[in-house]
Amino acid sequence: ILSKMTQYCAIALLTGDAYLGVEEILIPDEISRQVTLPERVTSFNADKLQAIVNDLQVCLACLYCFGFDFREYQVGFIEQNGVTCDLRGQSAERRQLEIGAVVHRPVRDGDLVFVSRHPAVYKHSVIALTARIHPGKSFRINPLVCSPLKGDFDGDRLHVYFPQAEDARVETRELMGLKQQFQALSSGNPVISLTQDMLVAAYMLVSRHSFFTAPQIQQLGLHADRWSLPDPAIVKPRALWTGFQAFGLLLPSELAFSTRTGVLISDGELVTAGDDGSWLGGGTDSLLRAIHEKFGVAEAIAYLDSCCSMLKEFLHIEGFSIGLGDFSVSDRQREAISELLAYAKENYVE
Template sequence: MATGGKIELIHEDWDFLQLHVALYFHSEISGIPINMAPKKTTRGIVQRLKGKQGRFRCNLSGKRVDFSGRTVISPDPNLMINQVGVPVRVAKILTYPERVNPANIRHMRELVRNGPSMHPGANYVQQRGSSFKKYLAYGNPVAAQDVHYVPSGPKCSAEDIRFNECACTPYNADFDGDEMNLHLPQTEEARAEALILMGNQSNLVTPKNGEILIAATQDFITGGYLLTQKEVFLTKEEAMQLAACFLANEDSTMHIKLPPPALLKPRRLWTGKQMFSLLMRPNDDSQVRLNMVNKGRNYTGNKDLCSNDSWIHIRNSELMCGVMDKATMGSGTKQCIFYLLLRDFGELHATKAMWRLARVRMTRFYCGLN
């Protein structure tokens, strides 16, 4: 432009500059004219970051570090969304340094007596002011100031890491031989950061658009779909069997109020929709009163008179009508019941509802309920 070039040359140089800026960011864009294609191909910023050979997966995630383990993953609906089932063999080897104080000295002495052969136990004892560690596999176990003990928690007898299937989406995990790493933070600060910042219960939605990322998937959706069909009726024994599957973990002593039967004559029967409502509000003490009106995937019209029963209406956590499907239980939407539970009542109620749905699906499978 300074030398008074023709407008055609200016446009051509402009396009050439624009192309090279684009190639600087993404070197594999398509549709490049032959006369403008670069003679030497380079790796753009995108190519340097993404993929298995990119900076994240190859140089950051692929580091070899201490206090970590790796093995095959498997699904386990019994676990909460924020829990991981660790093989006993791995749990006996990985340790966490625990400082002895008056509040935990009795528990620490018990761990030292168990030693490295029992779980939970302790592998090493370290005296205050000393860097020397006593390995408890040899000699007599003694009480000490600093104990490297094996953390207790959900564990499985198999040789695989297990977690709830609802958490597969953010990890892009499937169970055809995938492996995952297990890390143990070694300080209280790192432990707190991992628990609060990296915990699944604190990352249920994606920062990209705020949609729910961890929600029901595959056979959990199928189970909820089959349970809420309008022709599904359960006897008292079957209804109590499904309700009893909520009694586990910290809810093992929870009181569950079974709603009145939908049919009284000739036999008392409960609907599947009533059982699904217990996922959200198992008793009168619960403060969860979810309200939602939404169209299902098979909605035809006429709202609650839809021929496919695909008009979902939830009032005070009671499913009045409609069949639950992927649109109302799956991820990638803001009309999912778990997103609404998270938004209105917090992450605890959302994760518990997912876990209860997983337990209901598993109970129906093992008990042969249709």
């Protein structure tokens, strides 16, 4: 982490994927085949690890094509009966695993890693995430995780570390996990919350002008935790669901929440939203903080995961763009501005 060389670290370009969970990271397949993790053979994982060892010849061939001579050996060996065995050219009998052996296998889905974006200057700069392998060339994370990492997608590089020892993996999970550092040390507010496109989409979703047909609300419902859709708010001339109902699919069924700005949620249903969208963020009076305090960090993370995928799907349906008309000033607004400037010059300018 302190910029020292390590054989179990990778650096690549950082990109975003809103369909990922906030506790997940996509790792390129090329990197996953170069880095190994030790795993001890037990009666529970013997068949799984034996299949990996039997399939290592394919992995070694791929590594050889890429020219990773050192990693070719590193991926292809096991520790058994106190002896380190190179698997290249070994017979099937020599590659038969015994209970207690240690297999140095490639990284796969579900492995725990921790990431940082240099310079890592405070606690939340290092976060543990669950790996998923993909065929791309860059690391991908949920855009909401950029906030604690102080990063963005304009060319930033992300450092990913692969803990080797079992105690290191336990410390990674228990000390660096997003659940363990969900609240900021300074304010107590969540370190991640809806921002940028997700925040704009949430504000548009809860507006009074959002209505959805049956296929649209079903498509949005695929990304929510609730499986049962409410009755349509409008029945004739055709069935329509409101944005309030769509947003309610993201909320815990027993949630009660209100603000001084006119927001009211009762039994997990959004009743009024008001004109202020600050409650959708991660501030002191935000919905996310209320979910975290009443239902725990697991429910708060599940809410964020559902929000990201649903709101991105909503933007595909509704769309959001800015044109020159959004920057034009009407004649009435120009007159009001001129009157304010004239009043200021007359009363405040000497």
